[in-house]
Amino acid sequence: MDAELATLCQACGLCCDGSLFGRVPLAPGEAASARRNRLLVLDSERGFEQPCTALSVRDTRSGPEHVCSIYRERPTACRSFACRLYDRHEREGGPLEPRLAAVQRVRQLVADLQAQGLSPTDFEADPGNPSRPSESAKLAYAELMRRLEEDFARA
Template sequence: MSSALSTLCLHCGMCCDGTLFTQVPLKPGEAEALRRRGLPLGTREDGAGVLPQRCAALEGLCCTVYEERPEACRRYRCQLFTALAEGEVSLEEAKGVVDAAHARVDAVAAALGSAGDGRGSAMRQARVAAAGLELPSGTREALAHAEVYLDRHFRGRFRRSG
């Protein structure tokens, strides 16, 4: 990975901290290797292993099992990573997008009163509360703004125009 791409990933971490995803699917051999490393794993209804997010291998914004990370982690490229790799945005622009995403997610955490629990935890808590319609005032709007922004720049559910 180029230096700029590594810098972006180490500035972001949202694919591993629970902000974007709740779990990573594992192949059978991957589950065993991660168990040996002491990582807590889950199981889907079909019996397949999953790595819950926030990933227990994440220290700060650095993966401690990077060389042995699951295939799904190896394959994942967010929209912003791809835009940087293709020269559509500069590293500074990409870092600005990450900072704006972090601010939106932090706004969700603040609205929930869970700012110290971590970004991924705040997003998970807000999504569960939204499903049960139990969101404090202002939280639904903050969550909606954060989700649209994450979809557009990280999950790739919206395409840029032009």
């Protein structure tokens, strides 16, 4: 089971690449270690910016692998984070493939919206905006938000 959970995390990396969070909190006393590990620590020392500079992505036969280069020294918030998809697999077990497919689908939705030059602010209600997203982009964004909440929010 541990190997499957590691495979799931490394296939994903959404918690580190800025897709889920813009900033990650640091516990008191963690700023010095975070800086030593080249994380982008906020002036307040209460957090660091995403995407995480410790995240490395390697291409493998089975797809991209997301690896934390400071895994043994990662901040408390990183150590304690588990998404709902991870939590479900840990509790329920079963085949890993559907969970990996969920990761791939979210990554595809993000890539498709980025390819169109769209960001979350483009989906805020502004009827006077002539460059509003297309209906297909709105549907993709809605699916992305639903999937992020159902599968990738904190468990």
